[in-house]
Amino acid sequence: MAITNSAFGPARGLDFTAARDGRHRRAQAAAGVEPVGPCLIGARPAPITHGDRVNASPSSDDIDSEFQKAVEHYQGNRFAEATALLDRLAPRCGGRAEYFRLRGHIAMRNRDPAAALIALQRAAELAPRAAVHQFELGEHYRMSGKPAEAMRQYRQALALEPGAAVVRIALAGVLALTGQVRAALGEVDQAVAAAGDNLQALLAAALAYRDLKQADAAIRTLRRASALRPDDLKIQAFLRELYTSQVRPWHFRMMNDTARNRAYDAAIRRAVGPTTHVLEIGTGSGLLSMMAARAGARLVSTCEQVESIAETAAEIVRRNGFGERVKVIPKRSTQLAIGVDLPERADILISEILSDKLLEESVLSSTAHARRQLLKPNGVMIPRAIAAVVRLAGGDFLREAAMVDRIEGFDLTPFNRFVPNSITLSMEAGQMESYSDDVEVFRFDLMADNHRPEERRLPVTARRSGTVIGLLQWLRLELDAVESFENRPTDTVTPSAWRQVFYPFTQPVALREGETLTLWAAHDLVSMAFAPIVESRQHSAISSQQGR
Numbered sequence: 064m065a066i067t068n069s070a071f072g073p074a075r076g077l078d079f080t081a082a083r084d085g086r087h088r089r090a091q092a093a094a095g096v097e098p099v100g101p102c103l104i105g106a107r108p109a110p111i112t113h114g115d116r117v118n119a120s121p122s123s124d125d126i127d128s129e130f131q132k133a134v135e136h137y138q139g140n141r142f143a144e145a146t147a148l149l150d151r152l153a154p155r156c157g158g159r160a161e162y163f164r165l166r167g168h169i170a171m172r173n174r175d176p177a178a179a180l181i182a183l184q185r186a187a188e189l190a191p192r193a194a195v196h197q198f199e200l201g202e203h204y205r206m207s208g209k210p211a212e213a214m215r216q217y218r219q220a221l222a223l224e225p226g227a228a229v230v231r232i233a234l235a236g237v238l239a240l241t242g243q244v245r246a247a248l249g250e251v252d253q254a255v256a257a258a259g260d261n262l263q264a265l266l267a268a269a270l271a272y273r274d275l276k277q278a279d280a281a282i283r284t285l286r287r288a289s290a291l292r293p294d295d296l297k298i299q300a301f302l303r304e305l306y307t308s309q310v311r312p313w314h315f316r317m318m319n320d321t322a323r324n325r326a327y328d329a330a331i332r333r334a335v336g337p338t339t340h341v342l343e344i345g346t347g348s349g350l351l352s353m354m355a356a357r358a359g360a361r362l363v364s365t366c367e368q369v370e371s372i373a374e375t376a377a378e379i380v381r382r383n384g385f386g387e388r389v390k391v392i393p394k395r396s397t398q399l400a401i402g403v404d405l406p407e408r409a410d411i412l413i414s415e416i417l418s419d420k421l422l423e424e425s426v427l428s429s430t431a432h433a434r435r436q437l438l439k440p441n442g443v444m445i446p447r448a449i450a451a452v453v454r455l456a457g458g459d460f461l462r463e464a465a466m467v468d469r470i471e472g473f474d475l476t477p478f479n480r481f482v483p484n485s486i487t488l489s490m491e492a493g494q495m496e497s498y499s500d501d502v503e504v505f506r507f508d509l510m511a512d513n514h515r516p517e518e519r520r521l522p523v524t525a526r527r528s529g530t531v532i533g534l535l536q537w538l539r540l541e542l543d544a545v546e547s548f549e550n551r552p553t554d555t556v557t558p559s560a561w562r563q564v565f566y567p568f569t570q571p572v573a574l575r576e577g578e579t580l581t582l583w584a585a586h587d588l589v590s591m592a593f594a595p596i597v598e599s600r601q602h603s604a605i606s607s608q609q610g611r
């Protein structure tokens with residue numbers, strides 16, 4: 064009896080330990096996969112083979128047909144009838160593994176795992192060379208929280224049937240549960256290699272990859288499943304879930320940000336000539352690389368760390384006729400090597416790996432690495448510098464986004480101990496009250512090699528009297544000597560793809576026009592923090608009574 068036969072279709076058994084969480088179950092349901100459980104007597108039960116006929120006799124055909132009736136009762140959820148029939152068959156079927164297998168499955172459906180264990184153990188003993196029985200016993204152990212025993216059974220099944228992809232994935236699940244993630248991945252890789260056109264195995268492997276945080280491998284595997292069932296909406300929904308887990312929604316706002324795109328394009332056109340080799344870090348859709356190719360670059364090498372994005376960018380580049388000159392490399396920039404990925408150092412380094420909070424996409428370390436390792440000594444960088452700009456801000460919109468005061472006559476102010484460190488917003492000018500000029504808190508020269516964590520104290524003068532709720536922060540990019548770009552809130556008619564970030568103070572600060580607040584600002588190369596230094600004589604934190 065081969066484990067790859069139809070009996071190993073979707074498992075429909077009783078998962079009495081409810082081992083997996085709700086999210087996992089939803090995804091499985093989305094993919095049309097049910098948990099691999101011990102109840103593998105599917106729509107077409109595995110036939111009783113001659114190898115199982117220990118008591119073969121002239122009446123064995125009758126026994127087969129009686130047993131088949133018991134299977135049908137089981138499949139129809141008529142467990143009492145199935146059990147009664149099996150009880151009658153017991154004296155004549157005592158040596159049959161399939162008989163005990165069915166008893167085991169019925170016990171599982173009757174929520175009697177102890178009886179199921181005895182029956183499945185007996186089936187495994189009676190047919191030691193049938194992988195299916197070893198596997199199902201392993202499944203019982205897994206669901207009973209006995210990973211070592213489960214692994215032993217799975218390995219026994221795999222020794223009998225090395226190509227049993229479903230068993231490998233089950234083994235991978237237990238390995239992952241016991242912290243052996245690398246070994247688990249190895250098993251899933253082997254399962255996928257052996258899966259062929261086995262849809263269930265491909266779906267189970269895609270789920271396993273997803274759970275092991277290997278979204279690219281999950282996508283690759285699910286695309287194979289999708290090719291087998293192109294019209295299966297559940298598979299499409301799962302594929303979409305995986306794709307969207309890889310690409311954050313802001314990508315679309317970013318690609319549609321005309322002001323950003325034009326600023327980059329202008330700087331790229333000024334820098335690029337017919338002999339230029341451009342390196343771009345972070346391909347995304349390939350947009351900036353195609354701009355460089357369109358501007359006449361001889362070669363554009365561009366790298367993207369997310370495999371599915373890189374693959375899509377390569378398709379886009381070909382579609383737009385730049386396949387010859389734009390080379391998409393599916394790697395993180397820090398893995399690139401001259402002579403392997405790039406023929407030589409680049410003349411220009413383009414990057415747009417800037418988060419709303421400026422630093423969080425590791426822009427400083429990635430560009431520094433690329434400048435040192437992959438750019439010619441006097442190469443051009445676009446952008447050449449980046450900065451975080453802030454202003455003191457207040458008004459009802461920001462106050463309500465960040466803190467509470469008196470609500471329906473109740474004083475809720477203690478809840479303000481949970482005031483968030485930052486809130487990402489897309490500000491229209493009218494939604495905010497400005498209390499200061501713009502202040503460039505940190506500027507990073509990307510051509511320099513000396514970035515260190517910093518702390519600063521900056522005097523910021525109030526331009527009007529009122530209550531400051533916190534700081535609004537945005538980005539400034541110096542693309543070249545001519546071109547700069549800011550997502551400055553008051554300048555933005557159409558909101559930029561980059562959002563402004565609001566850093567609420569822990570409590571509001573009342574200021575009079577002309578007063579100076581000392582602002583503490585710090586960064587650790589990947590994140591920033593801000594706080595007002597409140598001198599009690601000078602500033603008064605407003606009391607709850609002064610609120611709305």
Ligand SMILES: C[S@@+](CC[C@H](N)C(=O)[O-])C[C@H]1O[C@@H](n2cnc3c(N)ncnc32)[C@H](O)[C@@H]1O
Pocket residue numbers: 317318344345346347348349350351366367368369372394395396397415416417424429
């Ligand atoms: C903000 S998007 C920009 C996409 C495109 N360059 C554009 O401007 O439209 C950044 C992309 O860079 C990728 N990325 C970020 N850091 C990277 C690095 N160090 N190496 C390779 N890819 C990186 C991200 O996965 C993401 O797809």
